[in-house]
Amino acid sequence: MWTTLKAHHAAVSDRRFEMMLDGARAADFSAMAGDMRLDYAKTNIDADGRALLLDLLDKTGVAAKRDAMFTGAPINETEGRAVLHTALRNLDGGPVHVDGADVMPDVLATLARMGDFAESLRSGAYAGQGGRITDVVNIGIGGSDLGPAMGVLAMAPYHDGPRCHFVSNVDPADVAQVLRSCDPTTTLVIVASKTFTTIETMTNARTARAWMSQKVTDVGAQFVALSTAADKTAEFGIDPSRVFGFEDWVGGRYSMWGPIGLSLMVAIGRDAFHAFLRGAQAMDVHFRNAEWSENLPALLAVVGIWHNQICGYATRAVLPYDNNLSRLPAYLQQLEMESNGKGVSMDGADLQVSSGPVVWGEPGTNGQHAFYQLIHQGTRVVPCEFLVAARGHEDALHHQHQLLVANCLAQSQALMKGRDLAEARSKVADKFEGDELDRQARHRVFPGNRPSVTLAYPQLTPFVLGQLIALYEHRVFVEGVVLGLNSYDQWGVELGKELATALQPVVEGTQSAAGKDGSTVGLVDFLQAHGV
Numbered sequence: 001m002w003t004t005l006k007a008h009h010a011a012v013s014d015r016r017f018e019m020m021l022d023g024a025r026a027a028d029f030s031a032m033a034g035d036m037r038l039d040y041a042k043t044n045i046d047a048d049g050r051a052l053l054l055d056l057l058d059k060t061g062v063a064a065k066r067d068a069m070f071t072g073a074p075i076n077e078t079e080g081r082a083v084l085h086t087a088l089r090n091l092d093g094g095p096v097h098v099d100g101a102d103v104m105p106d107v108l109a110t111l112a113r114m115g116d117f118a119e120s121l122r123s124g125a126y127a128g129q130g131g132r133i134t135d136v137v138n139i140g141i142g143g144s145d146l147g148p149a150m151g152v153l154a155m156a157p158y159h160d161g162p163r164c165h166f167v168s169n170v171d172p173a174d175v176a177q178v179l180r181s182c183d184p185t186t187t188l189v190i191v192a193s194k195t196f197t198t199i200e201t202m203t204n205a206r207t208a209r210a211w212m213s214q215k216v217t218d219v220g221a222q223f224v225a226l227s228t229a230a231d232k233t234a235e236f237g238i239d240p241s242r243v244f245g246f247e248d249w250v251g252g253r254y255s256m257w258g259p260i261g262l263s264l265m266v267a268i269g270r271d272a273f274h275a276f277l278r279g280a281q282a283m284d285v286h287f288r289n290a291e292w293s294e295n296l297p298a299l300l301a302v303v304g305i306w307h308n309q310i311c312g313y314a315t316r317a318v319l320p321y322d323n324n325l326s327r328l329p330a331y332l333q334q335l336e337m338e339s340n341g342k343g344v345s346m347d348g349a350d351l352q353v354s355s356g357p358v359v360w361g362e363p364g365t366n367g368q369h370a371f372y373q374l375i376h377q378g379t380r381v382v383p384c385e386f387l388v389a390a391r392g393h394e395d396a397l398h399h400q401h402q403l404l405v406a407n408c409l410a411q412s413q414a415l416m417k418g419r420d421l422a423e424a425r426s427k428v429a430d431k432f433e434g435d436e437l438d439r440q441a442r443h444r445v446f447p448g449n450r451p452s453v454t455l456a457y458p459q460l461t462p463f464v465l466g467q468l469i470a471l472y473e474h475r476v477f478v479e480g481v482v483l484g485l486n487s488y489d490q491w492g493v494e495l496g497k498e499l500a501t502a503l504q505p506v507v508e509g510t511q512s513a514a515g516k517d518g519s520t521v522g523l524v525d526f527l528q529a530h531g532v
Protein backbone atom coordinates (compact mmCIF):
# COMPACT_ATOMS: atom_id res chain seq x y z
CA MET A 1 0.00 0.00 0.00
CA TRP A 2 2.76 2.45 0.94
CA THR A 3 5.23 1.27 -1.73
CA THR A 4 3.44 2.83 -4.70
CA LEU A 5 3.16 6.15 -2.93
CA LYS A 6 6.79 6.12 -1.92
CA ALA A 7 7.79 5.30 -5.50
CA HIS A 8 5.64 8.18 -6.73
CA HIS A 9 7.30 10.48 -4.22
CA ALA A 10 10.75 9.38 -5.34
CA ALA A 11 9.81 10.19 -8.93
CA VAL A 12 8.57 13.72 -8.17
CA SER A 13 10.57 14.82 -5.14
CA ASP A 14 13.04 16.96 -7.10
CA ARG A 15 10.34 18.89 -8.88
CA ARG A 16 9.65 22.52 -7.96
CA PHE A 17 5.92 22.51 -7.33
CA GLU A 18 5.64 26.21 -8.11
CA MET A 19 5.99 25.22 -11.77
CA MET A 20 2.66 23.37 -11.60
CA LEU A 21 0.82 26.25 -9.99
CA ASP A 22 -1.53 28.01 -12.37
CA GLY A 23 -5.12 29.10 -11.84
CA ALA A 24 -6.47 25.71 -12.83
CA ARG A 25 -4.33 23.93 -10.21
CA ALA A 26 -5.32 26.49 -7.57
CA ALA A 27 -8.98 25.69 -8.22
CA ASP A 28 -8.42 21.95 -8.47
CA PHE A 29 -6.34 21.79 -5.30
CA SER A 30 -8.80 23.77 -3.20
CA ALA A 31 -12.01 22.58 -1.58
CA MET A 32 -14.86 24.10 0.37
CA ALA A 33 -16.88 23.07 3.42
CA GLY A 34 -19.63 25.64 3.82
CA ASP A 35 -17.78 28.90 3.40
CA MET A 36 -14.45 27.58 4.68
CA ARG A 37 -11.80 27.13 2.00
CA LEU A 38 -8.84 24.77 2.11
CA ASP A 39 -6.05 25.53 -0.35
CA TYR A 40 -3.45 22.78 -0.71
CA ALA A 41 -2.11 23.90 -4.08
CA LYS A 42 1.21 24.97 -2.55
CA THR A 43 2.34 21.36 -2.02
CA ASN A 44 4.12 18.86 -4.22
CA ILE A 45 1.00 16.72 -4.50
CA ASP A 46 -0.15 16.29 -8.10
CA ALA A 47 -3.26 14.64 -9.48
CA ASP A 48 -1.63 11.18 -9.53
CA GLY A 49 -0.29 11.60 -6.02
CA ARG A 50 -3.69 12.74 -4.79
CA ALA A 51 -5.38 9.74 -6.41
CA LEU A 52 -2.92 7.40 -4.69
CA LEU A 53 -3.43 9.16 -1.36
CA LEU A 54 -7.21 9.07 -1.60
CA ASP A 55 -6.96 5.42 -2.57
CA LEU A 56 -5.37 4.84 0.85
CA LEU A 57 -8.66 5.89 2.40
CA ASP A 58 -10.53 3.22 0.48
CA LYS A 59 -7.89 0.56 1.06
CA THR A 60 -7.97 1.15 4.83
CA GLY A 61 -11.77 1.32 5.04
CA VAL A 62 -12.08 4.89 6.29
CA ALA A 63 -15.71 5.24 5.16
CA ALA A 64 -16.85 2.14 7.04
CA LYS A 65 -14.91 3.18 10.17
CA ARG A 66 -16.37 6.69 9.94
CA ASP A 67 -19.90 5.31 9.77
CA ALA A 68 -19.11 2.97 12.65
CA MET A 69 -17.93 5.94 14.72
CA PHE A 70 -21.02 8.05 14.04
CA THR A 71 -23.35 5.14 14.81
CA GLY A 72 -21.86 4.26 18.17
CA ALA A 73 -19.84 1.11 17.42
CA PRO A 74 -17.05 0.43 19.95
CA ILE A 75 -14.22 1.61 17.67
CA ASN A 76 -12.00 2.43 20.67
CA GLU A 77 -11.07 -1.23 20.81
CA THR A 78 -8.41 -1.13 23.52
CA GLU A 79 -10.89 0.40 25.95
CA GLY A 80 -14.00 -1.25 24.53
CA ARG A 81 -15.79 2.05 24.04
CA ALA A 82 -17.79 3.89 21.43
CA VAL A 83 -16.43 7.25 20.23
CA LEU A 84 -19.34 9.63 20.13
CA HIS A 85 -18.28 13.20 20.73
CA THR A 86 -20.28 13.89 17.56
CA ALA A 87 -23.47 13.06 19.51
CA LEU A 88 -22.80 16.08 21.75
CA ARG A 89 -23.38 18.40 18.78
CA ASN A 90 -26.13 16.41 17.13
CA LEU A 91 -28.54 19.23 17.92
CA ASP A 92 -31.18 18.15 15.51
CA GLY A 93 -31.64 15.14 17.64
CA GLY A 94 -31.60 12.12 15.33
CA PRO A 95 -31.20 9.01 17.48
CA VAL A 96 -27.69 7.68 18.17
CA HIS A 97 -27.51 4.24 19.72
CA VAL A 98 -24.94 2.78 22.09
CA ASP A 99 -25.62 -0.82 23.14
CA GLY A 100 -29.14 -0.51 21.75
CA ALA A 101 -30.09 2.64 23.71
CA ASP A 102 -30.54 6.10 22.18
CA VAL A 103 -28.10 8.47 23.92
CA MET A 104 -29.62 11.67 22.51
CA PRO A 105 -32.32 12.32 25.13
CA ASP A 106 -29.68 12.45 27.90
CA VAL A 107 -27.28 14.51 25.77
CA LEU A 108 -29.94 17.10 25.02
CA ALA A 109 -31.22 17.15 28.60
CA THR A 110 -27.69 17.83 29.92
CA LEU A 111 -27.18 20.54 27.31
CA ALA A 112 -30.43 22.17 28.42
CA ARG A 113 -29.37 22.01 32.10
CA MET A 114 -26.00 23.53 31.20
CA GLY A 115 -27.78 26.31 29.31
CA ASP A 116 -30.12 27.06 32.21
CA PHE A 117 -27.24 27.12 34.67
CA ALA A 118 -24.99 29.24 32.46
CA GLU A 119 -27.77 31.76 31.86
CA SER A 120 -28.65 31.94 35.55
CA LEU A 121 -25.01 32.75 36.32
CA ARG A 122 -24.86 35.32 33.57
CA SER A 123 -28.06 37.03 34.69
CA GLY A 124 -27.05 37.00 38.35
CA ALA A 125 -30.01 34.81 39.33
CA TYR A 126 -27.55 32.23 40.63
CA ALA A 127 -25.23 34.22 42.86
CA GLY A 128 -22.42 33.61 45.30
CA GLN A 129 -22.37 34.58 48.97
CA GLY A 130 -21.10 38.04 48.02
CA GLY A 131 -23.56 38.55 45.15
CA ARG A 132 -23.37 38.17 41.39
CA ILE A 133 -20.68 35.74 40.17
CA THR A 134 -17.87 37.81 38.66
CA ASP A 135 -15.26 35.09 38.09
CA VAL A 136 -15.39 31.47 37.01
CA VAL A 137 -12.34 29.28 37.62
CA ASN A 138 -12.15 26.10 35.58
CA ILE A 139 -9.86 23.58 37.25
CA GLY A 140 -8.93 20.77 34.88
CA ILE A 141 -6.02 19.54 32.78
CA GLY A 142 -5.47 18.11 29.29
CA GLY A 143 -8.81 17.73 27.57
CA SER A 144 -10.58 19.20 30.60
CA ASP A 145 -8.65 22.43 30.16
CA LEU A 146 -7.25 22.93 26.65
CA GLY A 147 -10.57 22.92 24.79
CA PRO A 148 -12.45 25.45 26.93
CA ALA A 149 -9.30 27.55 27.50
CA MET A 150 -8.59 27.71 23.76
CA GLY A 151 -12.29 28.35 23.04
CA VAL A 152 -12.72 31.16 25.58
CA LEU A 153 -9.70 32.96 24.11
CA ALA A 154 -10.87 32.34 20.56
CA MET A 155 -14.31 33.73 21.35
CA ALA A 156 -13.04 36.86 23.12
CA PRO A 157 -15.11 39.17 20.88
CA TYR A 158 -18.29 37.35 22.00
CA HIS A 159 -17.40 37.19 25.70
CA ASP A 160 -20.08 38.96 27.69
CA GLY A 161 -20.35 36.75 30.78
CA PRO A 162 -18.26 36.52 33.95
CA ARG A 163 -14.46 36.48 33.64
CA CYS A 164 -13.12 32.96 33.04
CA HIS A 165 -9.83 31.65 34.41
CA PHE A 166 -8.15 28.31 33.87
CA VAL A 167 -6.02 26.43 36.36
CA SER A 168 -4.38 23.28 35.09
CA ASN A 169 -0.84 22.83 36.36
CA VAL A 170 -0.10 21.17 39.71
CA ASP A 171 2.59 23.85 40.05
CA PRO A 172 1.19 25.97 42.91
CA ALA A 173 2.15 29.08 40.95
CA ASP A 174 -0.79 28.42 38.63
CA VAL A 175 -3.60 28.13 41.17
CA ALA A 176 -2.12 30.78 43.48
CA GLN A 177 -1.90 33.36 40.72
CA VAL A 178 -5.48 32.81 39.57
CA LEU A 179 -7.01 32.76 43.05
CA ARG A 180 -5.11 35.92 43.98
CA SER A 181 -7.07 37.77 41.32
CA CYS A 182 -10.51 36.53 42.49
CA ASP A 183 -12.89 37.31 45.34
CA PRO A 184 -13.97 33.98 46.89
CA THR A 185 -17.45 35.29 47.67
CA THR A 186 -18.22 35.99 44.00
CA THR A 187 -16.25 33.17 42.38
CA LEU A 188 -17.61 29.92 40.98
CA VAL A 189 -15.18 26.99 40.76
CA ILE A 190 -15.73 24.39 38.07
CA VAL A 191 -13.91 21.13 38.73
CA ALA A 192 -13.60 19.58 35.28
CA SER A 193 -12.36 16.02 35.22
CA LYS A 194 -13.75 13.12 33.26
CA THR A 195 -12.40 10.63 35.79
CA PHE A 196 -12.39 12.89 38.88
CA THR A 197 -9.15 11.18 39.90
CA THR A 198 -6.52 13.23 38.05
CA ILE A 199 -3.98 14.20 40.67
CA GLU A 200 -3.33 17.73 39.39
CA THR A 201 -7.02 18.59 39.20
CA MET A 202 -8.01 17.08 42.53
CA THR A 203 -5.07 18.76 44.28
CA ASN A 204 -5.95 22.16 42.81
CA ALA A 205 -9.64 21.61 43.59
CA ARG A 206 -8.84 20.97 47.26
CA THR A 207 -6.65 24.09 47.32
CA ALA A 208 -9.48 26.17 45.85
CA ARG A 209 -11.96 24.71 48.33
CA ALA A 210 -9.69 25.63 51.25
CA TRP A 211 -9.21 29.14 49.82
CA MET A 212 -12.94 29.66 49.45
CA SER A 213 -13.86 28.22 52.85
CA GLN A 214 -11.97 31.05 54.57
CA LYS A 215 -14.64 33.50 53.41
CA VAL A 216 -17.66 31.48 52.27
CA THR A 217 -19.97 29.49 54.53
CA ASP A 218 -21.62 27.25 51.92
CA VAL A 219 -18.61 26.45 49.74
CA GLY A 220 -20.44 23.62 47.97
CA ALA A 221 -22.89 26.10 46.46
CA GLN A 222 -20.02 27.75 44.58
CA PHE A 223 -18.56 24.51 43.24
CA VAL A 224 -19.63 22.72 40.07
CA ALA A 225 -18.38 19.37 38.75
CA LEU A 226 -18.08 18.18 35.15
CA SER A 227 -17.42 14.47 35.14
CA THR A 228 -18.42 10.95 34.22
CA ALA A 229 -17.88 9.83 37.82
CA ALA A 230 -21.01 10.79 39.82
CA ASP A 231 -19.88 8.77 42.86
CA LYS A 232 -16.63 10.71 43.12
CA THR A 233 -18.20 14.14 42.65
CA ALA A 234 -20.58 13.32 45.51
CA GLU A 235 -17.65 12.22 47.69
CA PHE A 236 -16.02 15.59 47.01
CA GLY A 237 -19.21 17.23 48.33
CA ILE A 238 -20.71 18.65 45.15
CA ASP A 239 -24.48 18.54 45.05
CA PRO A 240 -25.88 16.49 42.12
CA SER A 241 -27.82 19.55 40.94
CA ARG A 242 -24.49 21.15 40.07
CA VAL A 243 -22.92 18.07 38.50
CA PHE A 244 -22.99 17.90 34.71
CA GLY A 245 -22.29 14.36 33.67
CA PHE A 246 -21.24 12.70 30.46
CA GLU A 247 -20.45 9.21 29.33
CA ASP A 248 -17.21 7.32 28.78
CA TRP A 249 -17.74 7.47 25.00
CA VAL A 250 -16.59 11.08 25.09
CA GLY A 251 -12.78 11.15 25.04
CA GLY A 252 -11.10 13.85 27.16
CA ARG A 253 -9.55 15.66 24.19
CA TYR A 254 -12.85 15.49 22.30
CA SER A 255 -15.00 16.76 25.15
CA MET A 256 -15.38 20.52 24.77
CA TRP A 257 -18.77 20.10 23.06
CA GLY A 258 -20.49 18.90 26.23
CA PRO A 259 -20.23 19.70 29.96
CA ILE A 260 -16.47 20.31 29.70
CA GLY A 261 -17.42 23.34 27.56
CA LEU A 262 -19.43 24.90 30.42
CA SER A 263 -16.94 27.73 31.01
CA LEU A 264 -17.13 28.63 27.32
CA MET A 265 -20.92 28.62 27.51
CA VAL A 266 -20.83 30.85 30.59
CA ALA A 267 -18.49 33.24 28.74
CA ILE A 268 -20.46 33.55 25.49
CA GLY A 269 -23.97 32.46 26.44
CA ARG A 270 -26.21 29.58 25.47
CA ASP A 271 -27.10 30.80 21.98
CA ALA A 272 -23.52 31.42 20.90
CA PHE A 273 -22.50 28.04 22.34
CA HIS A 274 -25.27 26.40 20.29
CA ALA A 275 -23.91 28.18 17.20
CA PHE A 276 -20.50 26.65 18.03
CA LEU A 277 -22.14 23.21 18.18
CA ARG A 278 -23.98 23.86 14.91
CA GLY A 279 -20.71 24.70 13.18
CA ALA A 280 -19.27 21.38 14.31
CA GLN A 281 -22.43 19.57 13.25
CA ALA A 282 -22.17 21.15 9.80
CA MET A 283 -18.61 19.79 9.53
CA ASP A 284 -19.85 16.36 10.65
CA VAL A 285 -22.43 16.38 7.86
CA HIS A 286 -19.77 17.47 5.35
CA PHE A 287 -17.39 14.75 6.55
CA ARG A 288 -20.07 12.08 6.22
CA ASN A 289 -21.32 13.13 2.79
CA ALA A 290 -18.69 14.88 0.69
CA GLU A 291 -16.65 12.88 -1.82
CA TRP A 292 -13.10 12.34 -0.59
CA SER A 293 -11.79 14.71 -3.27
CA GLU A 294 -14.00 17.48 -1.82
CA ASN A 295 -13.88 16.41 1.80
CA LEU A 296 -11.86 18.81 3.97
CA PRO A 297 -11.00 16.41 6.83
CA ALA A 298 -9.98 13.72 4.32
CA LEU A 299 -7.90 16.16 2.27
CA LEU A 300 -6.15 17.63 5.30
CA ALA A 301 -5.43 14.08 6.46
CA VAL A 302 -3.90 12.94 3.18
CA VAL A 303 -1.81 16.09 2.89
CA GLY A 304 -0.57 15.33 6.42
CA ILE A 305 0.18 11.72 5.52
CA TRP A 306 2.00 12.81 2.37
CA HIS A 307 4.24 15.16 4.32
CA ASN A 308 4.84 13.00 7.35
CA GLN A 309 4.74 9.34 6.34
CA ILE A 310 5.78 9.74 2.69
CA CYS A 311 8.11 12.77 2.55
CA GLY A 312 9.42 12.12 6.08
CA TYR A 313 8.85 15.63 7.44
CA ALA A 314 8.56 14.95 11.16
CA THR A 315 6.81 18.11 12.34
CA ARG A 316 3.97 20.37 11.28
CA ALA A 317 3.63 24.03 12.19
CA VAL A 318 0.12 25.41 12.82
CA LEU A 319 0.21 29.14 12.22
CA PRO A 320 -3.04 30.98 12.91
CA TYR A 321 -3.06 34.51 11.49
CA ASP A 322 -5.82 35.06 14.00
CA ASN A 323 -4.54 36.11 17.38
CA ASN A 324 -7.62 34.84 19.15
CA LEU A 325 -6.53 31.33 18.11
CA SER A 326 -3.31 31.68 20.08
CA ARG A 327 -4.02 28.50 22.07
CA LEU A 328 -5.02 26.46 19.01
CA PRO A 329 -1.53 24.97 18.56
CA ALA A 330 -1.50 23.81 22.21
CA TYR A 331 -5.00 22.40 21.81
CA LEU A 332 -3.96 20.56 18.64
CA GLN A 333 -0.87 19.19 20.34
CA GLN A 334 -3.11 17.16 22.62
CA LEU A 335 -5.71 16.38 19.97
CA GLU A 336 -3.19 15.15 17.40
CA MET A 337 -0.25 13.90 19.45
CA GLU A 338 -2.22 12.14 22.20
CA SER A 339 -4.43 10.60 19.52
CA ASN A 340 -1.91 9.52 16.88
CA GLY A 341 1.42 9.49 18.71
CA LYS A 342 1.51 5.69 18.88
CA GLY A 343 3.83 2.98 17.64
CA VAL A 344 1.52 -0.02 17.77
CA SER A 345 -1.34 -0.70 15.40
CA MET A 346 -4.82 -1.74 16.46
CA ASP A 347 -3.93 -5.45 16.16
CA GLY A 348 -0.87 -5.10 18.42
CA ALA A 349 1.76 -5.22 15.66
CA ASP A 350 4.41 -2.53 15.24
CA LEU A 351 3.32 0.35 13.04
CA GLN A 352 4.65 0.04 9.49
CA VAL A 353 5.21 3.79 9.12
CA SER A 354 5.95 6.76 11.38
CA SER A 355 3.33 7.78 13.90
CA GLY A 356 1.62 11.18 13.65
CA PRO A 357 3.74 14.34 13.45
CA VAL A 358 5.02 16.69 16.12
CA VAL A 359 2.59 19.61 16.03
CA TRP A 360 3.65 23.04 17.14
CA GLY A 361 3.10 26.70 16.33
CA GLU A 362 2.29 30.24 17.36
CA PRO A 363 0.10 32.90 15.88
CA GLY A 364 1.34 35.00 13.01
CA THR A 365 2.79 37.55 12.81
CA ASN A 366 4.58 36.85 16.14
CA GLY A 367 6.12 33.63 14.87
CA GLN A 368 7.64 35.50 11.92
CA HIS A 369 9.91 37.31 14.37
CA ALA A 370 10.86 34.14 16.20
CA PHE A 371 11.13 30.77 14.46
CA TYR A 372 10.26 31.46 10.81
CA GLN A 373 14.00 31.81 10.16
CA LEU A 374 14.28 28.05 10.54
CA ILE A 375 11.15 27.41 8.50
CA HIS A 376 12.56 29.40 5.59
CA GLN A 377 16.26 28.57 5.70
CA GLY A 378 16.78 25.65 8.10
CA THR A 379 17.92 22.30 6.73
CA ARG A 380 14.69 20.53 7.68
CA VAL A 381 11.41 21.07 5.87
CA VAL A 382 8.49 22.05 8.11
CA PRO A 383 5.11 21.82 6.37
CA CYS A 384 3.03 24.79 7.51
CA GLU A 385 -0.69 25.16 8.07
CA PHE A 386 -1.86 28.76 7.85
CA LEU A 387 -5.25 29.88 9.15
CA VAL A 388 -6.69 33.24 8.20
CA ALA A 389 -9.99 35.12 8.42
CA ALA A 390 -11.23 37.59 5.82
CA ARG A 391 -12.39 39.89 8.59
CA GLY A 392 -11.46 40.48 12.21
CA HIS A 393 -13.82 41.93 14.79
CA GLU A 394 -12.20 45.36 15.06
CA ASP A 395 -13.97 47.22 12.26
CA ALA A 396 -12.22 50.50 13.00
CA LEU A 397 -8.84 48.75 12.58
CA HIS A 398 -9.59 46.87 9.40
CA HIS A 399 -6.44 48.26 7.80
CA GLN A 400 -4.42 46.33 10.41
CA HIS A 401 -6.34 43.20 9.54
CA GLN A 402 -5.48 43.69 5.88
CA LEU A 403 -1.81 43.91 6.85
CA LEU A 404 -2.19 40.67 8.80
CA VAL A 405 -3.72 38.92 5.77
CA ALA A 406 -0.98 40.22 3.48
CA ASN A 407 1.62 38.78 5.86
CA CYS A 408 -0.10 35.41 5.90
CA LEU A 409 -0.25 35.19 2.10
CA ALA A 410 3.32 36.45 1.81
CA GLN A 411 4.65 33.70 4.04
CA SER A 412 3.17 30.84 2.05
CA GLN A 413 4.41 32.51 -1.13
CA ALA A 414 7.91 32.98 0.27
CA LEU A 415 8.05 29.36 1.40
CA MET A 416 7.10 28.22 -2.08
CA LYS A 417 9.10 30.63 -4.22
CA GLY A 418 12.25 31.04 -2.20
CA ARG A 419 15.05 33.18 -3.59
CA ASP A 420 17.87 31.83 -5.75
CA LEU A 421 21.51 32.90 -5.72
CA ALA A 422 21.22 35.19 -8.73
CA GLU A 423 18.37 37.14 -7.14
CA ALA A 424 20.16 37.20 -3.78
CA ARG A 425 23.27 38.59 -5.51
CA SER A 426 21.24 41.32 -7.19
CA LYS A 427 19.83 42.36 -3.77
CA VAL A 428 23.32 43.13 -2.39
CA ALA A 429 25.29 43.89 -5.56
CA ASP A 430 25.44 47.58 -4.64
CA LYS A 431 27.08 46.83 -1.28
CA PHE A 432 29.62 44.08 -2.01
CA GLU A 433 31.75 42.76 -4.79
CA GLY A 434 33.85 39.70 -5.75
CA ASP A 435 34.01 36.79 -3.29
CA GLU A 436 32.42 38.86 -0.56
CA LEU A 437 29.39 39.48 -2.78
CA ASP A 438 29.08 35.75 -3.27
CA ARG A 439 29.46 34.98 0.42
CA GLN A 440 26.93 37.61 1.45
CA ALA A 441 24.49 36.53 -1.23
CA ARG A 442 24.60 32.87 -0.12
CA HIS A 443 23.29 33.86 3.33
CA ARG A 444 20.34 35.49 1.61
CA VAL A 445 19.28 32.47 -0.46
CA PHE A 446 15.92 30.85 0.37
CA PRO A 447 15.62 27.28 -0.94
CA GLY A 448 11.84 27.60 -1.41
CA ASN A 449 9.77 24.64 -2.59
CA ARG A 450 8.51 24.37 0.98
CA PRO A 451 4.91 23.20 1.30
CA SER A 452 2.02 24.80 3.10
CA VAL A 453 -1.76 24.68 3.19
CA THR A 454 -4.06 27.58 4.00
CA LEU A 455 -7.45 27.44 5.67
CA ALA A 456 -9.43 30.61 5.02
CA TYR A 457 -12.80 31.57 6.50
CA PRO A 458 -14.91 34.72 6.59
CA GLN A 459 -14.58 35.49 10.31
CA LEU A 460 -13.88 33.56 13.50
CA THR A 461 -17.47 33.33 14.75
CA PRO A 462 -18.72 30.65 17.16
CA PHE A 463 -20.04 28.70 14.15
CA VAL A 464 -16.67 28.83 12.37
CA LEU A 465 -14.80 27.81 15.52
CA GLY A 466 -17.06 24.76 15.70
CA GLN A 467 -16.37 23.94 12.04
CA LEU A 468 -12.65 24.32 12.56
CA ILE A 469 -12.31 22.13 15.63
CA ALA A 470 -14.52 19.40 14.18
CA LEU A 471 -12.43 19.56 10.99
CA TYR A 472 -9.28 18.88 12.99
CA GLU A 473 -10.94 16.09 14.98
CA HIS A 474 -11.98 14.28 11.81
CA ARG A 475 -8.59 14.83 10.20
CA VAL A 476 -7.01 13.08 13.20
CA PHE A 477 -9.56 10.27 12.85
CA VAL A 478 -8.78 9.74 9.16
CA GLU A 479 -5.02 9.79 9.75
CA GLY A 480 -5.44 7.30 12.61
CA VAL A 481 -7.47 4.89 10.49
CA VAL A 482 -4.97 5.03 7.63
CA LEU A 483 -2.08 4.44 10.03
CA GLY A 484 -4.08 1.57 11.53
CA LEU A 485 -3.84 2.73 15.15
CA ASN A 486 -6.35 3.56 17.87
CA SER A 487 -6.69 7.36 18.06
CA TYR A 488 -8.86 7.19 21.17
CA ASP A 489 -6.73 5.69 23.92
CA GLN A 490 -3.66 7.24 25.59
CA TRP A 491 -1.63 4.53 27.32
CA GLY A 492 1.52 6.56 26.78
CA VAL A 493 0.63 8.95 29.61
CA GLU A 494 0.31 6.24 32.26
CA LEU A 495 3.90 5.26 33.07
CA GLY A 496 4.96 8.75 34.13
CA LYS A 497 1.87 9.06 36.35
CA GLU A 498 2.72 5.78 38.12
CA LEU A 499 6.33 6.77 38.68
CA ALA A 500 5.33 10.23 39.99
CA THR A 501 3.11 8.59 42.59
CA ALA A 502 5.99 6.33 43.62
CA LEU A 503 8.44 9.24 43.81
CA GLN A 504 6.24 11.58 45.84
CA PRO A 505 7.23 10.09 49.25
CA VAL A 506 10.87 10.07 48.15
CA VAL A 507 10.72 13.76 47.31
CA GLU A 508 8.88 14.49 50.57
CA GLY A 509 11.65 12.63 52.43
CA THR A 510 9.38 10.01 54.03
CA GLN A 511 10.90 7.23 51.94
CA SER A 512 14.50 6.54 50.95
CA ALA A 513 15.66 6.95 47.37
CA ALA A 514 17.66 3.70 47.65
CA GLY A 515 17.12 1.45 44.68
CA LYS A 516 16.29 4.30 42.26
CA ASP A 517 18.65 5.01 39.38
CA GLY A 518 21.73 7.09 40.12
CA SER A 519 20.60 10.12 38.17
CA THR A 520 17.29 10.31 40.04
CA VAL A 521 19.02 9.83 43.40
CA GLY A 522 21.48 12.62 42.55
CA LEU A 523 18.68 14.99 41.58
CA VAL A 524 16.61 14.16 44.66
CA ASP A 525 19.69 14.80 46.84
CA PHE A 526 20.32 18.13 45.14
CA LEU A 527 16.70 19.27 45.39
CA GLN A 528 16.43 18.18 49.03
CA ALA A 529 19.65 20.00 49.87
CA HIS A 530 18.01 23.11 48.39
CA GLY A 531 14.77 22.78 50.31
CA VAL A 532 12.28 20.73 48.29
Ligand code: F6P
Nearest residue numbers: 142143144193194195198252493
Ligand atom coordinates in the same frame (compact mmCIF):
# COMPACT_ATOMS: atom_id res chain seq x y z
O1 F6P B 1 -3.24 12.17 31.23
C1 F6P B 1 -3.94 12.27 30.06
C2 F6P B 1 -5.40 12.49 30.29
O2 F6P B 1 -6.02 11.30 30.62
C3 F6P B 1 -6.03 13.14 29.08
O3 F6P B 1 -6.35 12.25 28.11
C4 F6P B 1 -7.18 13.85 29.69
O4 F6P B 1 -7.70 14.80 28.84
C5 F6P B 1 -6.54 14.42 30.92
O5 F6P B 1 -5.64 13.40 31.34
C6 F6P B 1 -7.45 14.81 32.03
O6 F6P B 1 -8.23 13.74 32.49
P1 F6P B 1 -9.50 13.97 33.38
O7 F6P B 1 -10.47 14.78 32.59
O8 F6P B 1 -10.02 12.61 33.70
O9 F6P B 1 -9.07 14.71 34.60
